[in-house]
Every structure is written in structure tokens, then in C-alpha cells.
Amino acid sequence: DIVMTQTPLSSPVTLGQPASISCRSSQSLVHSDGNTYLSWLQQRPGQPPRLLIYKISNRFSGVPDRFSGSGAGTDFTLKISRVEAEDVGVYYCMQATQWYTFGQGTKLEIK
Amino acid sequence: QVQLVQSGAEVKKPGASVKVSCKASGYTFTSYDINWVRQATGQGLEWMGWMNPNSGNTGYAQKFQGRVTMTRNTSISTAYMELSSLRSEDTAVYYCARGNPLTPDYWGQGTLVTVSS
Numbered sequence: 001d002i003v004m005t006q007t008p009l010s011s012p013v014t015l016g017q018p019a020s021i022s023c024r025s026s027q028s029l030v031h032s033d034g035n036t037y038l039s040w041l042q043q044r045p046g047q048p049p050r051l052l053i054y055k056i057s058n059r060f061s062g063v064p065d066r067f068s069g070s071g072a073g074t075d076f077t078l079k080i081s082r083v084e085a086e087d088v089g090v091y092y093c094m095q096a097t098q099w100y101t102f103g104q105g106t107k108l109e110i111k
Numbered sequence: 112q113v114q115l116v117q118s119g120a121e122v123k124k125p126g127a128s129v130k131v132s133c134k135a136s137g138y139t140f141t142s143y144d145i146n147w148v149r150q151a152t153g154q155g156l157e158w159m160g161w162m163n164p165n166s167g168n169t170g171y172a173q174k175f176q177g178r179v180t181m182t183r184n185t186s187i188s189t190a191y192m193e194l195s196s197l198r199s200e201d202t203a204v205y206y207c208a209r210g211n212p213l214t215p216d217y218w219g220q221g222t223l224v225t226v227s228s
Contacts, residue, residue, distance in 0.1 A: 100158035
């Protein structure tokens with residue numbers, strides 16, 4: 001199974017400041033079809049997960065442009081350019097190149 | 112708009128089975144996979160398996176093979192996940208999510224399943 005490892009597991013951030021979350025996979029996420037199925041999900045308290053980013057860097061419909069994704073192969077990053085209060089929650093990376101596996105989650109909180 | 116609406120909370124005894132439904136609307140049900148993911152209280156997300164609503168083909172995570180069954184009723188655009196031989200560790204919120212493909216783009220609201228004697 002592909003193991004997804006996120007760092008940090010907790011990220012206290014000041015409002016208006018940037019935030020960054022890393023995700024590393026135990027093997028390459030390049031699919032046989034040439035795509036890399038690495039997504040980022042946000043889960044606000046008491047809510048279901050919500051798709052933010054798919055195939056490394058594509059923002060899903062309605063996602064603010066302060067969210068961006070980057071990376072390749074086994075190393076990926078989610079960045080929030082300026083954190084807002086509504087961004088509080090847990091962020092998960094997820095791979096679907098070989099079945100589905102999730103990272104442990106990173107809790108974003110406001111300082 | 113795309114919506115996945117799940118059935119309500121369940122309380123089951125150890126050893127029993129539970130069947131959770133996921134009703135899709137706003138798109139052609141048979142054109143996208145349905146995945147099932149669960150989350151124990153305060154824990155992370157755990158993928159259970161997927162189903163192709165068109166063919167009925169399924170794929171289950173090894174951890175759940177032999178205990179989980181995913182089915183569908185295309186006439187009412189509804190997917191089902193049945194988990195058997197329940198134990199206390201199965202207490203969790205169960206989510207369905209549309210696969211577009213290999214990208215879980217829309218999620219149900221979740222169904223809490225509590226296993227308790």
C-alpha cells in the first residue's frame with residue numbers, strides 16, 4: 001500500500017499569514033495513464049471533507065485562489081497564501097493512483 | 112447541483128450488520144464511481160472501497176474484504192454499503208464520495224454508525 005505522510009501535523013498560523021503543508025508518498029504517484037492523482041481535502045469542524053485541489057495543482061470549483069498545490073512524483077505541497085478564519089480545520093492529502101490512501105491530516109488553527 | 116444524501120444514524124449491536132444508503136442527484140448516476148470512506152471519532156479518513164454504478168463492479172480495501180458489500184439500485188440512483196460482523200471499532204461516520212474519476216469531488220453528509228451492546 002502507498003503510505004502518505006504529512007508534515008506538520010499541527011500548524012498554528014496568524015490570520016493573513018501564509019501556511020504550507022507537505023505530503024510525501026512512499027512511492028511515485030504517477031499513474032499508468034500519465035496523470036498524478038494527488039488531491040487535497042479540507043475538513044472543517046463537524047463537516048464532511050471537501051475537495052480543494054485535484055491532480056496536484058488544479059483548484060476545484062468554488063475554491064478560493066489563495067489555495068494552491070504543487071509537487072511531483074512523491075513530494076507535494078498545499079499552500080494558503082493568506083490564512084482566513086474560515087480556513088480552520090484539518091487538511092488531508094490523498095492519493096488515488098493505487099487504490100486510495102490518505103495522509104494523517106494536518107490541523108490548521110489560528111494563533 | 113450534484114448532491115449525495117445519505118441515510119440516517121444507526122445503532123447496532125456487535126455481530127450485526129448495517130446498510131448505509133447514498134442517494135445521488137444532479138448528475139447521471141451511472142457515469143461516476145462511488146467510493147466509501149469512514150472516519151472514527153477524532154481520527155483520520157479511511158478508504159473502504161469503490162463501486163462502478165454502471166457495471167456493478169467493486170473493489171474493496173483489503174482490511175474490509177469479506178465484511179463489506181457495495182451495491183446499487185440504478186432506478187433510484189442510490190448506492191449502498193453494507194458492513195457485517197460489526198464490532199466496537201467500526202463505530203465511525205461513514206461517507207460516500209463521487210469519484211470523478213480517481214478524484215473524490217462530491218461527498219455525502221456522513222452517516223454515524225454506533226456499535227454498542
